Amino acid sequence: MTYDASTRRDGQSAGSTAADRTFWGRLSAWGPYHALMRLTTASPRRQFLILAAFPILWVLTQHLGPMLQMLRVSLTDAYPVAPGVEQSFTLDNYARFFGDSIFWMPFFRTLTFAGVFTFCTLIITYPVAYFLARHVSRKNQMLFLLLLLIPFWVGEIVRTYAIMILLGNTGAVNLALKTLGLIDRPIPFMYTSFSMGVGIVYLTALYMLLPLYSALEKLPQSMNEAAADLGAGAWTRFRRVSLPLTIEGISSGCTLVFLISTGFYATPVLLGGPSTTVFAETIAGFFHVAGDEWPTGAAFATIMFLAALIITTVFQRLMKMLRKGESA
Amino acid sequence: MNDRPELFRGNRIFLACIYWAFVLYVFVPLILMVLMGFKDSRFIGFPIRSWTLEWYTGVFADTEVLSTFGYSIAIAVLSTLISILVGTWIAVLLEGRKFAGRGLTFGLTLLPALVPGIISAIAFRIYARWLGIEPGMGAIVWAHAVHNVPFVVLVVMARLSTLPKSQIEAARDLGADPLITFLRITLPYLVPAILGASIFCLLLSFDDFVRSFFLGGYEPTLPVMIFAMLRSGMSPEINAIATVALVLTAAIGLWAERFTRRMNKER
Numbered sequence A: 001m002t003y004d005a006s007t008r009r010d011g012q013s014a015g016s017t018a019a020d021r022t023f024w025g026r027l028s029a030w031g032p033y034h035a036l037m038r039l040t041t042a043s044p045r046r047q048f049l050i051l052a053a054f055p056i057l058w059v060l061t062q063h064l065g066p067m068l069q070m071l072r073v074s075l076t077d078a079y080p081v082a083p084g085v086e087q088s089f090t091l092d093n094y095a096r097f098f099g100d101s102i103f104w105m106p107f108f109r110t111l112t113f114a115g116v117f118t119f120c121t122l123i124i125t126y127p128v129a130y131f132l133a134r135h136v137s138r139k140n141q142m143l144f145l146l147l148l149l150i151p152f153w154v155g156e157i158v159r160t161y162a163i164m165i166l167l168g169n170t171g172a173v174n175l176a177l178k179t180l181g182l183i184d185r186p187i188p189f190m191y192t193s194f195s196m197g198v199g200i201v202y203l204t205a206l207y208m209l210l211p212l213y214s215a216l217e218k219l220p221q222s223m224n225e226a227a228a229d230l231g232a233g234a235w236t237r238f239r240r241v242s243l244p245l246t247i248e249g250i251s252s253g254c255t256l257v258f259l260i261s262t263g264f265y266a267t268p269v270l271l272g273g274p275s276t277t278v279f280a281e282t283i284a285g286f287f288h289v290a291g292d293e294w295p296t297g298a299a300f301a302t303i304m305f306l307a308a309l310i311i312t313t314v315f316q317r318l319m320k321m322l323r324k325g326e327s328a
Numbered sequence B: 001m002n003d004r005p006e007l008f009r010g011n012r013i014f015l016a017c018i019y020w021a022f023v024l025y026v027f028v029p030l031i032l033m034v035l036m037g038f039k040d041s042r043f044i045g046f047p048i049r050s051w052t053l054e055w056y057t058g059v060f061a062d063t064e065v066l067s068t069f070g071y072s073i074a075i076a077v078l079s080t081l082i083s084i085l086v087g088t089w090i091a092v093l094l095e096g097r098k099f100a101g102r103g104l105t106f107g108l109t110l111l112p113a114l115v116p117g118i119i120s121a122i123a124f125r126i127y128a129r130w131l132g133i134e135p136g137m138g139a140i141v142w143a144h145a146v147h148n149v150p151f152v153v154l155v156v157m158a159r160l161s162t163l164p165k166s167q168i169e170a171a172r173d174l175g176a177d178p179l180i181t182f183l184r185i186t187l188p189y190l191v192p193a194i195l196g197a198s199i200f201c202l203l204l205s206f207d208d209f210v211r212s213f214f215l216g217g218y219e220p221t222l223p224v225m226i227f228a229m230l231r232s233g234m235s236p237e238i239n240a241i242a243t244v245a246l247v248l249t250a251a252i253g254l255w256a257e258r259f260t261r262r263m264n265k266e267r
Helices: A005-013 A023-029 A031-040 A044-074 A092-099 A101-135 A138-153 A156-167 A172-179 A193-218 A221-229 A234-245 A247-262 A266-271 A279-288 A294-327 B005-036 B054-061 B063-094 B102-114 B117-131 B137-160 B165-173 B178-207 B210-215 B222-231 B236-266
Strands: none
Touching: A023 A031, A023 B178, A031 A044, A044 A294, A044 B063, A044 B102, A044 B117, A044 B137, A092 A101, A092 A294, A101 A138, A101 A193, A101 A247, A101 A279, A101 A294, A101 B005, A138 A193, A138 B005, A138 B236, A156 A172, A156 A193, A156 A266, A156 B005, A156 B178, A156 B222, A156 B236, A193 A247, A193 A266, A193 B005, A221 A234, A234 A247, A247 A294, A266 A279, A266 B222, A279 A294, A279 B117, A294 B117, B005 B236, B054 B063, B054 B236, B063 B102, B063 B137, B063 B178, B063 B222, B102 B137, B117 B137, B117 B210, B137 B178, B137 B210, B165 B178, B178 B236, B210 B222, B222 B236
C-alpha cells in the first residue's frame, strides 16, 4: 500500500484530460493540495505514521487513559487534592475492602450472581440457538432471528421496568396464577434475587444467543446424521457432537454475558432488594457523595475489574483445555 | 437445515416449543408494559378494566419530557458522528496491515466494549474530572463516543476485508493519490457498513443508562429520567414515555435491518 509520488507527476504531465475537469481532477492539480500530498506521502514510512498517529493516540488516551487514571486515583489518599495539601500514595483503599464484610459481601454476591445468571442464560438460549441454526430453513432464519432482535433494541431501563410490571404483586404472573386457582395471595417475586435474575437474563440473552447461533450454524449437519445412523439418541448426539463442537461459541458467549452482568447498576437497584445489594451499588455509593471517597470507589472498581478479568481468562483457558481434551 | 427431516422430527417439535416460549419471554413483558400505559387508572397492576389516552396527552403536553427526548437524541447523534469518524480511521489502520504493536492496538481498541458498565462509567467520571470536563452534555457525548468506537471498528473492518484489492491498485495505477483513492474507492464501498454502525451507535447511546447517569449534569437523558421517576414509584406516565421510546428504537432498528439487508443484496 505504498504510493509513489513520481507516478502522480507522470499522470499530471499527460496533459489536460477529461479527469482534470472534474472536482477530483482539479483538486489533485491544485498546487497546495499537491504539495501537501507530496509531503505526506514522501515515503511509505511517513505515510504510515500519518495514518497511524491519530488512532494510536486515541486508543492510548481515550481507551487506556481512563482505566489508568482510575488505577492511579485508587492509590492516592485524596482526590481531588485540596490546594496546599501534599497528595501521597497509599494502599489503604484496597485494605478497606477486606476490612469490612459490608464491602466484600456484595462483591462475592455479584460474582456468584453473575456466574449463576450466565449459566441460566446459556441453558435458556442454547436450545433456541440450536433450533434457529439447525431446524429453520435458510430463508426463514433471518426472519426468526429478527423477531428476537427487536426487543433487544429497547433500552435497559425500559426493559427493567417491563419486568417490574410482569412480576409485581399485582403483575401479570400473579394474576395468571390467581386466575388458575394456584395461589390465594400474590407471591412476592419482586425485590429478590429471582426478579433480578429474570431481569438480567432478559437483558443479556442476546449476547449469548448470537455467538451460540454462529457456532451452531457452522456445524455440519452430516455429523449429526452420521451419529444418528450409528444409533446415537438425541441426548448422546447433543453431548458427543453438538456440545464439543460449539465450545468456542459457549466460551465467548459466557465471557460476554458474565462481563456485562457484573456491570449492571440500574437493574439491581430497581429489581433487587436490600438482601441483594450488588457491588456496583457499593461502588456507586462512593461517587454520590462529593470528593474524598473517590479513591476508595476507584479502588473497588479496580478490584472488580481485575476479578472479572481473571475469572473470564481462567474460564476461557478451561474451555480451551476442554476442547483439546475432547478432540484428542 | 436438515436434508432428512424425518430423522429429527421429535427434536424439532420440542425445540420449536422452546423457541416460541422464548419469543413469549422477550415480548410479553414489553407488551404488558405498553398495555398498562393505556389503563384508565393511576394504579399499575392487573386486571385492566377500562382504557384511556390521558397519560399520553399528559406526557406530550409536558415540555420537560419533550426536551429530554431532544436532549437524548442530540447526544446520540453527536456521539455517533465522533464514533464513526474515529472508528473508521482505526479500522482502516488495522485491516490488512501488519505492523509492530498491531495486536496491542487492536486489543486496546476493543477495551471499552469489554469493561463492565459500572466500571467504565466510573473510569470515565474520574477521567473527565482530571481533564476538567464538567458533568453534562459534553461529558456524556464523549463517554458514549469512546464506548461505541469498538463496535464501529469491528463492523467497518469486516466490510473492509471484502474490498477487492484490485480496485485500489487500479486507482493507484491511474495516478490517484492515497487520499483520493480512499475518498473515491474505499469510502463509497464502506457506506453500508458505516450506516449500519451508525444506527447501532445511535441505539446504544440513546439506550445507555449507566454512563449518562454518572456523567450527566442536572439535565437528565431519557433513561436517566425514567430511572429517577421509577425510584419514586411506578406511574402510568412512565409507561407512556417508555412506550414512545420503545416504538422509536424498535422502528429505527427495523428500518436499519431492512436497509442493510437491501444494501447487502445490491453488493
